[in-house]
Amino acid sequence: MAEPKLPTIKLKENGSADSLKWALESYGCAVIEYEEMSSGLxxxxxxxxxxxxxxxxxxxxxxxxxxxxxxxxxxxxxxxxxxxxxxxxxxxxxxxxxxxxxxxxxxxxxxxx
Incomplete structure (x- = not known):
């Protein structure tokens, strides 16, 4: 059986809230990608x-x-x-x-x- 993958949310100014809400309600967590975040953060x-x-x-x-x-x-x-x-x-x-x-x-x- 394959391990489930966490949802990945690409944050942007508009349109991320519904996806993030779904991920948190469904999985309790998510992988967040944000281009403005410094590497290593x-x-x-x-x-x-x-x-x-x-x-x-x-x-x-x-x-x-x-x-x-x-x-x-x-x-x-x-x-x-x-x-x-x-x-x-x-x-x-x-x-x-x-x-x-x-x-x-x-x-x-x-x-x-």
Whole structure:
């Protein structure tokens, strides 16, 4: 049996939202291609993600939210290996991301944001 391939979404200013929504609803993830992204950025994102998810559980659970799908979550019935962070954001401000980074790394982590 062949392994399923993840959908690949080529981001552009218009027309990507429906494809991305379908991929996330159907597969839970997708490969994103964006011509404006610098080469090697995906390696940096994966390295920083590994660093984030390697933090102690006591640190990760400090990130909370009243909104479903935000905050820190893990170990859902039927998906015991899943972990996620949802950051409430405002596209015009960086402070939610810097607040999150400060919560996860009180001594600083300038690479994350």
């Amino acid at each position: 995906d390696d940096v994102v994966f390295r920083l993600s590994e660093e984030l998810f390697a933090l102690p559980i006591e640190t990760k659970t400090k990130h909370t939210s009243q909104l479903a799908g935000f905050g820190y979550g893990r170990n859902f019935e039927g998906m015991p290996a899943i972990e996620y962070f949802g950051i409430e954001h405002d596209a015009t401000h960086l402070h939610p991301t810097t607040n999150f980074a400060t919560l996860m790394w009180p001594n600083g982590n300038h690479h994350f944001w």
